[in-house]
Amino acid sequence: MSSFSLRRECNSVGPADNEKSIVVCGWVYRYRDQGGVLFVDLRDRSGLVQVVFDLAVDAELHKKANALRGEDVILVTGKVRLRDKNAINPKLKTGEIEIVAHELELLSKAKPSPIPLDEHDGEASEELRLEYRFLDLRRKPMQEALRVRHEFIRGVRNFLDNEGFWEVETPILNKSTPEGARDFLVPSRLNAGEFYALPQSPQIFKQLLMVAGSEKYYQIARCFRDEDLRKDRQPEFTQIDIEMSFVDKDMVMALNERLIASACKAAFGVEIDGKPQRMTYHDAMELYGNDKPDIRFGMTLTELGDWAAMTEFKVFKGAAETGRLKALCVPGGAAKVSRKDIDDLTQWVMQDYKAKGLAWVKVGEGGALESLITKFLPEAAQAELVKRTGAKPGDIIFFAGDRADIVFATLSALRLRLAEKLGMIPDTYKALWVVDFPLFDWDHETNSLLSVHHPFTAPVPEDAHLVKEAGKKESLTAEEQKALLAVRSNAYDFVLNGVEIGGGSIRIHESELQQAIFRLLKISDEEAQSRFGFLLKGLEFGAPPHGGIAFGVDRVLMLGLKKASIRDVMAFPKTQKGTCLMSGAPSLVDEKQLRELYLKSTAKAR
């Protein structure tokens, strides 16, 4: 029997083990050389325990221990001993005992770590942490993240298993469906010039599993999208992918509320209170300027479209006529937002959100409005403005008047940035469902309709006839097409603290409706057949009504663990340019490999 079989986890050793001879293994976390006595804090996945090497007990062993350095991997055989009262360390779970070493085996010598692993020595730059990820993952916060991630996914599996779901795997090597995000492509060696695509999500397969009679499917699915990265976006990420048959929207939403509550309880130990509220897309945009609003704080937008006529300000009047005019009232902002801040904010919204400027009004202590534009605001307009925005002395009001999308983007961004700056965002969790998204969007480039979600999303039942009727017509005028922008989709997004963590819909299960949608999206029969003919074919062979959802595991964990990016909840994430600083991926490959794949690079040699 090897000594390993006798091993105890460091954190498991306690007073009950007094006088017992035990084996512990792990990494040298800290060592304290007192001359005649040497202490080693030994770390394994479970935690820390103090090992003592005493010159008086064994001089040879003490000398051997003297050579130990941080991160050396050792095996210690020793006897557990209760510490003296004054030597107890209350900060350590194992602080009441220590292990008097009788044998020491150096299992693996370690070079000095290029990054600090001791929580008290701070954190290296992320660049170095990614290069030495195998060391970074030894640190407590990262170990914790991996553990919680495991608990979360286990919670999901337990819940869905209890609800009768089957976990089914779908292909990673897929057919490319150039729709939505950019595909990662994989060249086919056996089929010259042809490519697989990595799945952006298992969307079509999970629908076909419903056609296949699986009824309740889920998968912890890896998804791939070749788009630019953000702190909450990686080229590969993990989704809880779910699809159910014979359900309506409310059933899907209700199940997922319980799922998220259950998995969060398992992972974070928190009870999520009550049912998340539901908000229409329309309300989310009008009140927050955003389809994924952070509702942990108020500061909602004020409608000023009809108010513009009370002013003598051409900029406002013009905006209200051709676009929208809305305002954001920032409580206490008059003193906290300086002229310099306003200048910076103005430059920011012009640069990033295409705003033409940023008008503002401060409410003085006496209630009088102070601004460069007050001269355009008659008494009555000023009073009405204060009334509508609910502004109090000391507040500042920002205006955005422009094309609707610019107004929403500008004020939404301002709201979030100022709330953060002024410390208005409470440290809580608030979730909501956003529903009644439009089914179509307008593509200004091609002057045609686009899917907001994906083309398999069903309209709400009340609006389905509009789509079917429009689909029957040979051609539609621009007006007829734009009328369809009012059609609502039977979709739902789950939003937590201003982050979209899940989204789904009831799908189209009738091929007639599906074909109408394709016609409206100007996807020809041939094109539809070549791109997703296998789904359309499936829908013709008895497809049950079905719907589902997908949750971003990384994003939920980022929020639950209060991390600044999803990189901190993934074991081996990529940089913003999609590279792996540890492995060096992506990399050049041999000419021979390319030839086998019928590929030739057009990249210019560096």
Add this chain to the structure above:
RNA sequence: GGGGUUGUAGCUCAGUUGGUUAGAGCAUCCGCCUGUCACGUGGAAGGUCACGGGUUCGAGUCCCGCCAACCCCGCCA
């Protein structure tokens, strides 16, 4: 593709108006210390100031370029 921030010892950072030999803490190496627990303590070693140009008598510092990491816009059905 665009805007911004950062880059100085192994690590985290300081470095004034452009001016002598670029500093500190931690880590490393050599010592001292028998009850520490982020031990303490004496000493030593450690620098392509990301990289390439330029301005200047003189550049870590100013200018131009470039690379990388990060944040944002575009993009992400």
